[in-house]
Amino acid sequence: xTFNPLTSYEIIGLLLTSGAAVLTYLRSSGDAKxxxxxxASVIGAVLTLVLGLRFDxxxxxxxxxxxxxxxxxxxxxxQLLEHAATLGPSIIPANPLAVLVLNARMDNLQxxxxxxxxxxxxxxxxxxxLFNIRMIQSAKKTIETTNFIGLSKWWTEPWGERYEEANERxxxxxxxxxxxxxxxxxxxxxxxxxxxxxxxxxxIHVRYALLTDLPPFTGDVIVIDGQLVGQxxxxxxxxxxxxxxxxxxxxxxxxxxxxxxxxxxxxxxQP
Amino acid sequence: VIGGYAIFPVTTISRYDMFEPYMLGPFTxxxxxxxxxxxxxxxxxxxxxxxxxxxQSVAFVAASCVVLTLLLSLRFQLLPMIQDDLQLEALRETxxxxxxxxxILSRAPNDNTHPLxxxxxxxRLNSINDYFDDLGxxxxxxxxxxxxxxxxDMVKSAKKQIVATSYAQPASxxxxxxxxxxxxxxxxxxxxxxxxxxxxxxxxxxxxxxxRPLLSKEVNAGIKVKYxxxxxxxxxxxNGLVVIDDSLAGELHLTPTKGVKEAVFYTRxxxxxxxxxxxxxxxxxxxxxxxxxxxxxxxx
Numbered sequence: 001x002t003f004n005p006l007t008s009y010e011i012i013g014l015l016l017t018s019g020a021a022v023l024t025y026l027r028s029s030g031d032a033k034x035x036x037x038x039x040a041s042v043i044g045a046v047l048t049l050v051l052g053l054r055f056d057x058x059x060x061x062x063x064x065x066x067x068x069x070x071x072x073x074x075x076x077x078x079q080l081l082e083h084a085a086t087l088g089p090s091i092i093p094a095n096p097l098a099v100l101v102l103n104a105r106m107d108n109l110q111x112x113x114x115x116x117x118x119x120x121x122x123x124x125x126x127x128x129x130l131f132n133i134r135m136i137q138s139a140k141k142t143i144e145t146t147n148f149i150g151l152s153k154w155w156t157e158p159w160g161e162r163y164e165e166a167n168e169r170x171x172x173x174x175x176x177x178x179x180x181x182x183x184x185x186x187x188x189x190x191x192x193x194x195x196x197x198x199x200x201x202x203x204i205h206v207r208y209a210l211l212t213d214l215p216p217f218t219g220d221v222i223v224i225d226g227q228l229v230g231q232x233x234x235x236x237x238x239x240x241x242x243x244x245x246x247x248x249x250x251x252x253x254x255x256x257x258x259x260x261x262x263x264x265x266x267x268x269x270q271p
Numbered sequence: 272v273i274g275g276y277a278i279f280p281v282t283t284i285s286r287y288d289m290f291e292p293y294m295l296g297p298f299t300x301x302x303x304x305x306x307x308x309x310x311x312x313x314x315x316x317x318x319x320x321x322x323x324x325x326x327q328s329v330a331f332v333a334a335s336c337v338v339l340t341l342l343l344s345l346r347f348q349l350l351p352m353i354q355d356d357l358q359l360e361a362l363r364e365t366x367x368x369x370x371x372x373x374x375i376l377s378r379a380p381n382d383n384t385h386p387l388x389x390x391x392x393x394x395r396l397n398s399i400n401d402y403f404d405d406l407g408x409x410x411x412x413x414x415x416x417x418x419x420x421x422x423x424d425m426v427k428s429a430k431k432q433i434v435a436t437s438y439a440q441p442a443s444x445x446x447x448x449x450x451x452x453x454x455x456x457x458x459x460x461x462x463x464x465x466x467x468x469x470x471x472x473x474x475x476x477x478x479x480x481x482x483r484p485l486l487s488k489e490v491n492a493g494i495k496v497k498y499x500x501x502x503x504x505x506x507x508x509x510n511g512l513v514v515i516d517d518s519l520a521g522e523l524h525l526t527p528t529k530g531v532k533e534a535v536f537y538t539r540x541x542x543x544x545x546x547x548x549x550x551x552x553x554x555x556x557x558x559x560x561x562x563x564x565x566x567x568x569x570x571x
Binding site: 039040046062067076078079081087089090091096101104105108109110122124126245 | 345362384
């Protein structure tokens with residue numbers, strides 16, 4: 001039989017218990033001396049063990065379960081893990097090509113979680129339409145964004161009308177919306193004239209800039225309430241675009257600075 | 272708090288903005304309530320006890336209440352929480368995949384996550400959840416972004432036979448850089464002895480003629496090329512289908528403009544036979560490209 005050594009909580013508790021028992025014995029009178037001292041000992045010992053369990057042993061156990069704790073607190077993560085476990089070996093792909101796809105999905109998920117750990121997240125092309133509308137709707141004070149006409153003509157997309165309406169609606173509720181249209185040359189300006197006019201009539205601050213007037217431009221940026229920033233990226237060769245969003249203070253400062261630089265070099269649109 | 276569980280939420284919390292609903296700092300709600308109740312009982316005991324046992328009674332009540340509070344907190348709050356954590360830890364043992372998933376899911380803390388971040392995260396988690404579901408049913412989906420590389424790997428993996436139908440818009444597939452790579456990978460497969468048969472589906476003669484150079488190139492490379500017109504086919508057959516070595520079958524999902532959206536692949540024999548059957552039906556309505564060439568020569 002082996003005994004685990006006592007924890008510091010228990011040693012201190014037992015010392016205090018002994019002290020309390022002696023004190024009780026000395027201060028009690030007559031026949032009650034022994035009874036009172038015994039009672040103090042028992043209560044002290046129980047209290048020591050329970051306190052040790054609660055404030056020493058349990059927290060140490062929890063330290064070992066930090067990972068599980070993160071999953072337990074989020075019903076979606078928990079459900080996913082439990083679901084995967086319920087499926088058991090059937091989620092192990094039999095076909096080697098399915099293994100490749102599974103690995104790619106896992107890598108993608110891992111990348112997303114790694115980014116989230118540093119307050120960033122990636123939105124891919126397929127997710128953008130709904131995400132963009134939600135993002136606009138989430139704005140409370142300001143929306144500052146650029147729109148390079150060479151890369152995107154969102155208003156021609158099927159979801160563009162809903163996106164535009166969302167912008168107009170928040171502008172109507174008092175959110176300051178600033179959109180800077182960026183053109184490769186003045187010849188491209190007619191491409192966006194209609195949407196610029198429409199935005200102007202809906203209290204959106206419409207500005208424009210020519211690419212030649214700007215420092216090297218790598219992609220559209222958006223700043224929501226000065227707290228959430230996004231940068232659009234086109235994957236070279238793949239044609240697949242994605243956007244990196246961030247709440248990280250350093251990214252927020254950097255993207256805000258980029259927007260301010262573009263803003264400084266832009267002009268107000270006057271029809 | 273009843274039976275150790277919070278019945279009324281302490282505050283309004285969103286799913287991704289959560290803390291332990293029954294914790295307030297380092298103490299549980301039960302402990303805080305227990306401490307308050309202990310205080311009240313101690314005062315009440317002190318006031319109502321006889322002078323000679325005042326101290327003893329107070330000490331006894333205080334110690335008993337503290338012990339009871341801690342035991343209740345341990346039994347109904349902290350230990351169930353730990354038990355839950357241990358159960359989740361145990362799920363790691365189910366398979367290598369669940370262990371990997373466990374590690375990924377526990378990477379980022381979920382406290383105070385921005386709602387938009389939470390929205391995207393939820394989409395990704397739901398997507399992988401669906402993916403596991405599909406795997407359990409012998410199928411898996413490859414999205415548009417992953418499709419080019421996957422199809423190249425798929426053709427490379429063929430050992431005996433590739434049977435396919437093709438209905439994608441040339442601009443969205445064959446004219447793309449990866450479409451050309453896919454084409455050359457098919458030609459490589461023929462060189463290593465794989466029998467490749469592809470049936471192209473067209474709306475009309477004009478479409479057929481527009482893509483004829485590609486078809487001729489395939490024929491010259493040793494690919495057996497057939498063609499059919501969609502008017503002669505049942506709507507279910509008008510799609511991009513593929514079967515590799517009778518071990519993997521796939522079906523393209525196209526956008527309304529015949530662009531490639533995603534593809535579903537099947538690994539179960541019944542499903543593979545189903546796709547194979549559909550390809551056979553298409554082939555029964557199709558003509559060999561060589562035959563068209565000779566017909567034209569004959570008529571000239």
